[in-house]
Amino acid sequence: MKFKPKFLSLLFLFYILFTSCDKIANSTRSNKFSDIDVNKVLSQNLTDLDSLGQAVSFQMEIKVPENNENEILMSDVIDSVWYVKLGDIPNDLLTDWARGLKFHKDRIFLMDGQKNEVFVFGIKGEHLYSLNAKGEGPGEFTRASSIAIDPFRDQLVVHDDRLSKLLYYTLQGEFIREHRVAYRFNDFEYVNDSIIAVDLNKTYNDHILEISNNQLVLVDTTWKVLAKGGAYNAAQEQKLFFTGDVFSRKGKELFYLRPFTYDIYRIDQDNLTPYCRIDFGNRTLPEETNFNFSEARDFWEEYPDYSYMVGNAHFLDDITYFEHLYEGSKTSHLFRSNNTGKLFHGRVNNDIYSLGFFQISTIIPEKNVLVSYLSSEEIYAKKKVILESNTASETLREMVSSTESTDNPVLIFYRLKTDY
Known part of the structure; x- marks a missing residue:
């Protein structure tokens, strides 16, 4: 059974449609930042990150083979696979678009990318609590646009792009405070206890x-912009x-890739350090x-013979993994041993009969584990075939046998081999 990128393509196209509609709505809306004092938003010594970190030496350079x-x-490439079923949520059900998947303190x-709400589970999948959209008042949000974990204060931070504010919670879901932000952005991660990297x-x-x-700024904990990078022609x-x-x-290290570029940088305090080319x-x-295209299809037709990355590589302790697009929306995968430099590159064949190899959502670097997810509907559709198969593992058979189409998604953990 070969992996087919149907799920990725649908998600990819849905995300284009979603963000395009969102941008049109916001471009015609009255300026919600009209009362913002820009002088209080920007540091007087605004650093240009693009002028830094231009050394030609990278810690890692990966020559991608021609044959996608x-x-x-x-x-x-995979040593073992296991599954965690996300448990029942009282009076609610997740869609199959999980975004911002993160692990912290068990x-x-x-974040449900369709409902724009936040759900928290125990490490075995048991539901602990949910943060639901409520309104526009203090401590309320209309839609979760992105989430991050502040590991230095053990806080969950939710961004509402529509209301342009951040809401801070304890790991137990108790509301702490909110903070208005003066600009729009897509995602954010903590660099250290005083600097936050923001993907504009x-x-x-x-x-x-x-x-x-x-496309990138570094801000302090009051969300004042200290440095900017990732220059592009917005017009x-x-x-x-x-x-x-x-x-x-990867641990305390945070890496950044500007989409459609090929150089990956480590964010060090207020600098971009070349890491991987x-x-x-x-x-x-x-x-x-x-x-300058209005449709992704037009871009694909203009550049049919090129490969490009729209997301960052994953740097695990022993393996570097990334996927890239080619011939439009086709997906190719690359696994590199950090010890020997050996590469596996191309399309993935599911010869070990797991649930497949889907879009990777997050990683557990120190364990060389990639984490993905799959909707219960897709699992249920394969139920009969898997249960009648002689090659499916007992773990997979047990999980599938108890899965109904109305269950929550399943997380798939892939432990990678490290000895190739």
């Missing part, structure tokens, strides 16, 4: 000219807006790539 259609056997935090992506921030053409590039997760964490050779997008 090469077959990777899951048994070649808890699983995720290609959101509209025309009210602050200094950052209106940037031409805001039409085409699709991306993956641009941040990747991805080399696609002749399939590297031209330096002056045209992003």
Whole structure:
């Protein structure tokens, strides 16, 4: 059974549609930042990150093989697979679009990308509590746009882009405070106890000219902008807006990749340090790539012979993993041993008969584990075939036999081999 990127493509296209509609609505809305004092939002010594970290030396350089259609056997790169069913939620049910999946202090935090609400589970999948959209008053939000864990204060932070504010909670879900923010953004991660990396992506921030053409800013805990980077031409590039997760964490290290580029940087306090360069050779997008398209399909037709990354690589202790797009929305995967440099690259063949190899949502670096998820509807649709199979593992059979189409999604854990 070969992996087919149908799920990724649908999610990818839905995200394009969702963000495009959101941008149109916001571009026609009255300026909600009209009362903002820009001088209080920007540091007087605003650093340009793009002028820093331009050393030619990277700790890791990966030459990607030409053949994207090469077959990777899951048994070649994966040591074991196990599953965690997300438990029942009182009077509620998750959709199959989990975003912002995070692990911290034996808890699983995720944002439902369709409901725009936050759900918290125990490490075995038991539901602990939910943060539901309520309203526009103090301590309330209308939609969760992104979430982050502040590991230095053990807090869950929820961003509501529509109301332009952040809400802070204890890990037990108790509301602490809220903070209004003066610009739009897509995602955020804590660099340390005083600096936060913020992915502006290609959101509209025309009210602050200094950052209106940037995709990355570093801010302090009052959300004042200290540094900016990821420069782009907003006038031409805001039409085409699709991306993956641009941040990747390994312990205390935080990495950043600007979508459609190939150099990955580690964020060090107020600097970008070159870390990994991805080399696609002749399939590297031209330096002056045209992003002035209103539809992703038009971009794919313009650049059919190129490979590009829209999300960051995952740096585990022993393995580096990433996926990239080619020929439009086709997906190719790469696994690299950090010990030997050996590569596995291409399409994934599910020869070990797991639930498949789907879009990776997060990682557990020290355990060399990738984590994905799958809706119960898709699992239920395969139930009969799996239960009648002689090759399915007993763990998989037990999990599938107790899964109904109305259950919550299942998390899939892939422990990678480290000896190739």
